[in-house]
Amino acid sequence: MQKWKRVETGDGPRFRSALAVHEAALLRNLAGSIVGMLDARESESPPDELEQITGIRTGNTSTPRDATTLRLLPDFHRREDCAGELPVDADGLNSALRSLHEPGIIDAKRGAAQQVLATVPERGGRFELTEDQANAWIAAVNDIRLALGTVLKIGPEGLDQLPADDPMAAQLNVYQWLTVLQEFLLVALMGRPRR
Template sequence: MRTWKRKGRGSSLRICSQLDPHEVELLSSMVTSMQELLLERESTAPTDELSEVTGIRTGHSEAPSDLTLGRLLPDFHRPDQDRAPTAEMVNGEVNRALRSVHEPHIISAKMAAAQVVLDTLPRGGGELALTEAQAMEWLTALNDVRLALGAMLGISEDTPDQLPPEHPHAAHLDVYHWLTVMQELLVEALM
């Protein structure tokens, strides 16, 4: 991936870059895997009679037990954000209610952003030209893929910039850094 460049003005403005075939394949694979995780979560959501009557979708009320999904679909409030003695109540009932109501919409938004990436990837590599709206969806999807990969790798402030080449996660960490740079350069191009 080269850098992102702005081309044109107004409604003809495009955010452009160049992707190599292996980069397209890697992005496609990671975005598709993330979609599969989200689809599995969505498909296991409980259904209720009120939802069926009103057409209002509801989702899980409990946070995902899977670390990666937990990073993609975090709680709305965590006890460590609030030292008040009612933190457990807030974390419990309010989080369950908020999750049940909002998780289907959050999953839909993440799926839509991921689909924009898949639909705009140049098959076999090559020129990529995005509208501003598509570039914003790319930012969302890149961030989600980074979060998922970071959760799987256990990325923290203590994670070194590089791992020894023989380390089983060395290549994955390189991909994480590549996604970070791609996202950062896209933000700069949009600004």
């Protein structure tokens, strides 16, 4: 991967980079996996009669069963947040908030991943993103890193290295590559045009 280059144009900034063939294939595969997870979660949502009448979408009321999907769609309210306060039905609150907001969150996450799929060059090479596309990439790469970090059990302190013979060493290398890709794009997005 090449560093991102910000180029000012009459239509706003553009963000240019290049990916090797294997990097493009890996990114497409990972973004596709995120879309698949989100589609699976959405399909688990039971049909709602009120939604059919009003057109207002509702989502799942239950917490995702697998850790990776839960990391992408965490609970809105944690039990430990109400320590020392009046008792709160955290499960009921999460259920209601999930039902209301999860469809929109899934749409946003899926849209970001689909933006990566639409813009990453299939055979690698140079490419260019608009500012909106670059923001979608930041969000999608973050979701991919969250999912991969869950598999690797990376906590707040991070994980620097694994022994070379560890079966998860390759996944950690991918996680670190995604971190660099995201950081360089974020730096380019935050860059100011030169005068």
